[in-house]
Each structure stands twice: as structure tokens, then as C-alpha cells.
Amino acid sequence: MEKVQQSINIYPCPTAKPKPGQQSLGFGVHFTDRMFLMDYSAEQGWHDPRIVPYEPLQLDPASMVFHYGQSVFEGLKAYRTDDNKVFLFRPDKNAERMNRSCDRLNIPRIDESLFVEAVQTIVRLEANWIPVGNGASLYIRPFIIATEAALGVRASNRYLFAIILSPAGAYFGEGLKPVRIFVDDHYVRAVRGGTGHAKTPGNYAATLKAQTEAKERQHCSQVLWLDGIERTYIEEVGSMNVFFKINGEVLTPELNGSILEGITRNSVIRLLKQWGIPVTERKIAIDEIVRAAENGGLEESFGTGTAAVISPIGGLFWNGNDIPVNQGNVGSCSQKLYDTLTGIQYGRLQDEWGWTVEC
């Protein structure tokens, strides 16, 4: 890991953009006044960490990111508590995962404590951009792109690490709302030996067409991916990990190298275990879910991820058939997980896990 010696330089930010109203926040469309940048060169390693005004990046058209996609990213949130503190949720886990993504993409690792410090510093500077209100947050997007201007297929000698911030409205306006999911056995997101366990843009590029088709043809908001080899085993849903509660036991696909190791997934598993609910990480065939739905054993299903926290699944569309889940209602387990996780994130519940980090 590269050790960065310098401290973060904070440049003046002369202008302040007007802030969007609470109702028009949306997700990922407004950006704050500043961004964090840091450069990498083969000679200097990671250097010049700085916070500068948010503005266009100037990149040579031959920059490798445009041609060979060498790039990784992360996603986390800052939450404003009732007593006006600002919390991050397990940011060290994002730093660790970014480095695991870097390893797979042949990008030099970053200093994980600098990652957390950079997030804390810029969030503190932009704290007046953190929206108030239930479920609202400041979405934080760290990313690294290959910036060397050269067209050979090889690892870049130059990179840019950036962090941008976007105020985000509540994912669910008024209470959790179950979604309808398309189970895809045509397109494949990732396969063992590929990049599925890394957070790299190419994984998402591969899913756009399937997502568009699922929306247009079956009014499904997300795609559930099956494994690329047998197209039988459940992987994940859109940008969420997925859970099923069957006859009192919670199941989720094991970390097999082709799914992302979600931080919400990890937190959910730990909470369920604490509550004495059995959780098993293993291979889950889609047919097993169909059978459980048919014989009444399928109690609930939900996705987990930073954006929605818990997203209850009300039904699956698979092989031409609708498979209702919990009659389209929010399950009690989904609701309790959502309440507990958001309770910790917004400082309303005691954080006995040490998951929250103040800015």
C-alpha cells in the first residue's frame, strides 16, 4: 500500500451553488461545491491529495479509462442525526473494498486511513449540503480512473482518485415499498475468474441492456442475476445483494468471487445472528425459491445495498411466470432490519457495533 506523507491541501472555493429543494433532490443528479482529488504517477506514487472546487476534469482523449476501462469506485453515505451530528457508516469497509477492487483491476492500492480521512474532511467542509429529513443523506462517490494517454492494452502509469458528493432524497418516500424483480437467464453479469467481486464500471456496463429490457417488457425495476456457468444459482439483484427467508431461515448467496461483498449484506448477517435468526450463506438455485414459493415456505425476500438499505421484494418474474413473495407486502424481518440499520445510521439507536464514524 502506498503511504501518503502529505496532508490534504484545501483550496479556496469562491462560489457556492444554490442548493436543491428537499422535494427535488432525487439521486445522483446534484453535486456539491467541492471535490477531493489525488494523483498517481509511477515515479511519485499517490500524491497531492487536495480538495478543490467541483469542476470538469480535463482529460486527454487517449486517457486509458476511455479505452480499456481501468477504473474502480465506491459508494457510501453521510447521515445527519437529529442532534445535528454527521455520521458515516463503516467507511473503513469501503476503503478495504476499494483496495480489493484495485487489486483485481491492477490499480495501485491507496492508503485506507487516507481514504477515510479524505471522506471525513470533504464531508465536513460540505456539511451544509447534507439534507435533513427521514431517509435523506449525502451520497459519497469515491472513484479511480486511469489517466495515462496511451493506447496500448496494459496497466496505466497514471491515475486520478476523486471523491464527489451528491445530496440524495429518501429512497423510499413514504415507507418501504416492495419491488418487482426480473430473473434473467439470458444476459450474464459476471462469472468466476472475472471481475464480479470488484466494484468496476465494466460490471455495470454489462447490465444496462438487461435492465432496460426488464423495465420495458416486464415492468420490473431490477434484474436478478443468475450465475454465468449453469444459469441456475442466484447471484445478486441490480446493485444489491439478495436475501430470502424460507421457513424461518434466512438464505443469501455465498461470496463466490462473482458477486460484490456488500457492506449492508455483512451488517444484515450480523444483525440477524444477534437476533437469533439462522442465516446461511450458500449456493441457492432459483428452482429452490420457486418451490418454496409454491409450497408456502417463502416468507420474504429483500435486497441490501447502500442506496436503499433494505429493499423488500414483492415478486419475481421468472421463465414467463409471476412468483409473488409475501403477497407483495413488506415482511417483518425486512422492516426490522431497515428500522435497525437506519436507526444506527441516523443516531436514533445505540451503535453497539462501532459501525458509525463521526465526521
Added chain:
Amino acid sequence: MEKVQQSINIYPCPTAKPKPGQQSLGFGVHFTDRMFLMDYSAEQGWHDPRIVPYEPLQLDPASMVFHYGQSVFEGLKAYRTDDNKVFLFRPDKNAERMNRSCDRLNIPRIDESLFVEAVQTIVRLEANWIPVGNGASLYIRPFIIATEAALGVRASNRYLFAIILSPAGAYFGEGLKPVRIFVDDHYVRAVRGGTGHAKTPGNYAATLKAQTEAKERQHCSQVLWLDGIERTYIEEVGSMNVFFKINGEVLTPELNGSILEGITRNSVIRLLKQWGIPVTERKIAIDEIVRAAENGGLEESFGTGTAAVISPIGGLFWNGNDIPVNQGNVGSCSQKLYDTLTGIQYGRLQDEWGWTVEC
């Protein structure tokens, strides 16, 4: 397909960069004075095709290409003939393939005749950048990137199509030189249902680590990919398609949805058939090649692609063993294909196929 009404606007280009010397051309490191740009918006479709000075692109840090990798590209070359004409090789095939890549990546199609016209126009303007000398050429890189500034995982509403040009030295300095290839059964490049048949950056990002390891550990210049499902069947090599000559028959992997449909591959198949050499496109297990090498049936092997045209393979490293091919020598079939294709490209042989297009 979007029909573009406007003609290409050519802006003044006040400065001319010094041109690199013949010896320091390399590949993809120098860029010419101009570039072609065209924009897409959901409202206007593809619009404003223009040729402007080569300069950095100004992109919002939230541009989707950085986050979700929605992007495609192409690669072709312009060749200067002995009588000072400028030839392109089958540029219509690159336009077609770019649109197939766009389909997979959920990017709006471009007008294929405009693609060819844009390439012809900018190459004509930059003709004094085309190096002279055997094997030298002007490498042409068309690419499309998603430019909408938004962080939702969905298809972008804005794109930029660009063409940049780079003078390239001969791939092989003095005659063809066989390469050593690492057969990888750990990393996977692509799988059926994924994006392997599209020319999209994520496919290349997935290969960088394997390539680095093959170079460092086994001094192999390229990686041969096996299929992602059984890790048994040969797919392609680095950025080339691959051929094997066994007992007088030429074999190449069939187009199975996970390999790129190379334009050189197609040209090679047609030449071999014309010469009465049997060619078969089918599944090829790596074990079949090992057995053919052991019993003396493996006569030669080569990669095909725009960069090298024909790249003879002198040996494979597989499963801890070295498999020599044709005692590390250039095969007669490889040599004849190279001479014929470059003969057509440089206008030294008659083009009975109609493959060359003058600029």
C-alpha cells in the same frame, strides 16, 4: 439508426505539433493535431459532427463513463501506398461492428456511412501524419463514451463520439517474430451472455491483471483465454483472434458470443478458402492442441488483429508446461497471409476483394 443531416464542420487548427521521428513512433503514444467529435442527446440524436484541434476533453466528474463504463470503441489503420495514396482496410466492417457493440451496451447507433466519411475526412486532413516505411501506419481510434452527469445505474442520455489518430511504427521491426503465449485457466475474459463479442472497455479492464502476471511470471507477451464455463475451449489471444494449423487443416474458434468478431479473422478465413486450404470454425479444446503438438500434427499457430495483422505463435505455456509450436519458427501459412494482407493494405497487391477504400 440515427440519420445525421449535417455535414462535417471543419474548424481551423492553428498549431501543428512536431512529428515524431520514424524510430520513435511506437504504438499509441503520439497523437495528431486534430480529432473528430460528434454529440448525442436524447432530444437531438447524434448531431454536430465536427473536426477540431486535438485537446483535452472537459468532462463532469459525474459523467457516466467514469462510473458505469458505458462505452465502445474501434480500431483500424490508414496505410500509405508506394504511389502515395492513402488506403483504409474494410472500414465499413468497423462501422458495423461499432453498431453491434452499441447494441449490446445500450448506446444509440451511429450512421455507418457517416462513420466511414468521418474517418476518411480526418485522415485526409491529417495525411502528413501517416508515416512512410514498411509496416508503419496511422492508427485510427473511434470511440463513444457516456457523458451524462448522473450517478444512477441506467443508460445515459448523452454521449460523445470521438475519433483520434496516432502514427504507429511497424509492429514487427524486421520480419515476423513468433511470440510466447500464456494459456490462462484462472482468470476469465468473457462468458456467453456477457459482453465478450462487443468492443467495450470493460472486457479489456478484466484482462490487465492476467496479462501483467503472464509477463512477470512466465515471460509471456500475451494471454490465451479459455471459455468461462468449462475453462477448456479456446477463445482468443490478447486483442487477437487465434488460428491453429493441424495436419493441413486450419482451425479457429467459432463466433460463440464471447469472442470478438475480428475483421482480420474474417479476411484470413476468406483468403485461406480461396487458396484451397480447409478452414473450420468450431469449438477447440486446449487438450486437442496439446495432443496435436505431442503427435506432431500441430504445424503452426498465429493470432490475427489490426495491430499486428498476423502474429505467429512460437509456443504456449499451459499447465506448467511449454508447448513449442513449429519449433518457434514462423510458419509458411502465417508468412503468406501476412504478405498477402499487408500487400493489399499497402497497395502492392491487387485488391480483388474490394477491401481497400481510398481516402
